[in-house]
Amino acid sequence: MDELSPVATAASAGARKDAFDRLTFLGWRGGLIAIVAGLALSFFLFGYAIVYWRNADMDFMVIYNALAMNDGKPQHFFDHTAYLTILTVKHWFGFLHALGLLDAWSLSSMPSATDVAAFDAAMTRAVRAGRVLAFLIAAGSVLLFAALMRAMVRDRRVALLATLAFAFSGGMAVHSRILRSELIAALPVIFALMVLIAAGRRASLGRPLALGLAAVLCMLGLENKVQAILAIGALPLMILPFGSRDSASVAFWRGGPAAWLVTAASAVIAGIAVAMAWPLIATGFDRTLIDAAHFRPLLLGRYGVYQLALALLIGACMIAYAALWRVSAAETLASTFAIVTGASLTLLLLYLAHDSRNVIAIANPLEKMLTFADAATGDVASGAGISGIVRLLIEGIGSVLARYTFVLHSSARPTVFLTWLIVPGIVMAWRRGERLTALQALTLLLAAIGIDTLGVRRGLKSEYFIFTDPLIILSGAILLDRLSDLRFARWTYATAMALFGLHLAIGQAEPAKFAFKRTGPQSICEWNNHYMPLLPLPWCPARS
Numbered sequence: 001m002d003e004l005s006p007v008a009t010a011a012s013a014g015a016r017k018d019a020f021d022r023l024t025f026l027g028w029r030g031g032l033i034a035i036v037a038g039l040a041l042s043f044f045l046f047g048y049a050i051v052y053w054r055n056a057d058m059d060f061m062v063i064y065n066a067l068a069m070n071d072g073k074p075q076h077f078f079d080h081t082a083y084l085t086i087l088t089v090k091h092w093f094g095f096l097h098a099l100g101l102l103d104a105w106s107l108s109s110m111p112s113a114t115d116v117a118a119f120d121a122a123m124t125r126a127v128r129a130g131r132v133l134a135f136l137i138a139a140g141s142v143l144l145f146a147a148l149m150r151a152m153v154r155d156r157r158v159a160l161l162a163t164l165a166f167a168f169s170g171g172m173a174v175h176s177r178i179l180r181s182e183l184i185a186a187l188p189v190i191f192a193l194m195v196l197i198a199a200g201r202r203a204s205l206g207r208p209l210a211l212g213l214a215a216v217l218c219m220l221g222l223e224n225k226v227q228a229i230l231a232i233g234a235l236p237l238m239i240l241p242f243g244s245r246d247s248a249s250v251a252f253w254r255g256g257p258a259a260w261l262v263t264a265a266s267a268v269i270a271g272i273a274v275a276m277a278w279p280l281i282a283t284g285f286d287r288t289l290i291d292a293a294h295f296r297p298l299l300l301g302r303y304g305v306y307q308l309a310l311a312l313l314i315g316a317c318m319i320a321y322a323a324l325w326r327v328s329a330a331e332t333l334a335s336t337f338a339i340v341t342g343a344s345l346t347l348l349l350l351y352l353a354h355d356s357r358n359v360i361a362i363a364n365p366l367e368k369m370l371t372f373a374d375a376a377t378g379d380v381a382s383g384a385g386i387s388g389i390v391r392l393l394i395e396g397i398g399s400v401l402a403r404y405t406f407v408l409h410s411s412a413r414p415t416v417f418l419t420w421l422i423v424p425g426i427v428m429a430w431r432r433g434e435r436l437t438a439l440q441a442l443t444l445l446l447a448a449i450g451i452d453t454l455g456v457r458r459g460l461k462s463e464y465f466i467f468t469d470p471l472i473i474l475s476g477a478i479l480l481d482r483l484s485d486l487r488f489a490r491w492t493y494a495t496a497m498a499l500f501g502l503h504l505a506i507g508q509a510e511p512a513k514f515a516f517k518r519t520g521p522q523s524i525c526e527w528n529n530h531y532m533p534l535l536p537l538p539w540c541p542a543r544s
Helices: 008-012 019-023 027-048 056-069 083-098 116-152 156-167 170-175 182-201 207-224 228-238 257-284 287-292 305-325 329-351 356-363 365-370 375-384 386-405 416-431 435-458 462-467 469-482 484-488 492-507 509-515 522-526
Strands: none
Touching (some): 019 156, 019 484, 019 492, 027 509, 056 116, 056 522, 083 207, 116 182, 116 469, 156 469, 170 462, 170 492, 182 207, 207 228, 207 329, 228 305, 228 435, 257 329, 257 356, 287 356, 329 356, 356 365, 386 416, 386 435, 416 435, 435 462, 435 469, 484 492
16 A cells, blocks of 8 residues: 655644644553553443342343353353353353352352342352453453554554544443443454454465454354344455555465465365364254244245355455455465365354254354344345335434434444544545545445444344444544544544543443443343243242
8 A cells, every 4th residue: 555645734834743642642552551441440330330130131141041051051041142152151150160259150059049148149249250251351352452453554543542442432331341242243253354454455475364263253253143144244345445555465375386285285174174064054054943943034935045145245255355456366265265164163162062052043143133123124024025125224224324423313322423524534535545545444334334224123222332333443543544644633632532522421321321220120020030940039029
């Protein structure tokens, strides 16, 4: 890509201050320490310290399953599927128990609900242990996001500002303090995108391994929540504009015998990986199991149609990327085999706590999502026709755009204010001749709008912001990195400080609201018998 142009405006402005320096005065390491410290403060004020039943959905559901599995019982919750979240909490509880830090680590070690004081104390310790794990995962994710941002943009100050926006976004505000499945579903896909962007911009001998890693990350996300399929489906299209003159394959991959030998070896490894995963794939499309789960085929009355279409889309986008950015056939094929290998081997994680209900949900993610869709979406899926689909899409886009204005539909989502600057920034970049940058930012923003449009059918709750907030932040960071002379504009620092204030205030609104709620836990009684059949609660009526 083009080198940074000299900022002549800086000299002519007579020592006008650099806003980036003022905003990141703590430096890279100091800035990251301050960000994690801020996350920790928010967590202890609005997460750890609040009563254990305040965020019962889905703290209780995950913790119940971890407790049950530590007693040797099977997984009970399969809605999302939350597979990795539940396994992580299960082993976390076992680890804390081995250290003598958690007595109530299994169902059999939980006090009876009739002893209210003992039950409350044990459940408080279990929930707080789970919340600490959620915070540790969130803090680690912020640091990983920062590292990947450093690889994506040229100016580490921009990377630090993007990390700040990510750490205190509405999605992270929710997921850094409660146990939900979305965090470990969304962020692996986002990290896969960032890995692909960083790897695609500069060729290297090991670039196919980066694509294999991206496949691993995407499959991890899908295994934890089937909603990740929406981001995975957009990923091949999002990556197309992210290339440069340095993207062309290195000499090794340009047709020599060694390159084709490595490609052939990659094909063999991919075949072995597929063979290992094939029993799971066959289970995922077993019609008897699918019918028992009450799934309905999404397209053409058959299962596997859109999965095949997604595989073809990935292949087509890889060929298009290779043509656009001069990636050799050998490297493209090796990358394809790396993707197959990564996805197949990651699928084997389902054997850690094997249950066919997890397998069929992950193999048929959209059908699983339809079991929780609203009535209108269900009617369209049942054959209401193209007009019904178009109507729902238009309604969804209108709802998302209204939410992005914040004025027409407010929410605890500070990243919408970034879109107010991203849209004019795209126009500015285009008019300046930075058309590739404008296209990259626009692609990410459109992907966020598209994913949110589909999320509207479930109310686009704050828990779902984690899927698209990072895309909006990446879009803004890419623009800011290229339009670097804006840091000398008179209004930049004041605008950034105003955004920072809005980001903190609105991003913490949802956690603060939950911390100061005065309602009791009685609403949990509406679902506890279904989701926690072996764990009676003191405030719920006894089971008949």
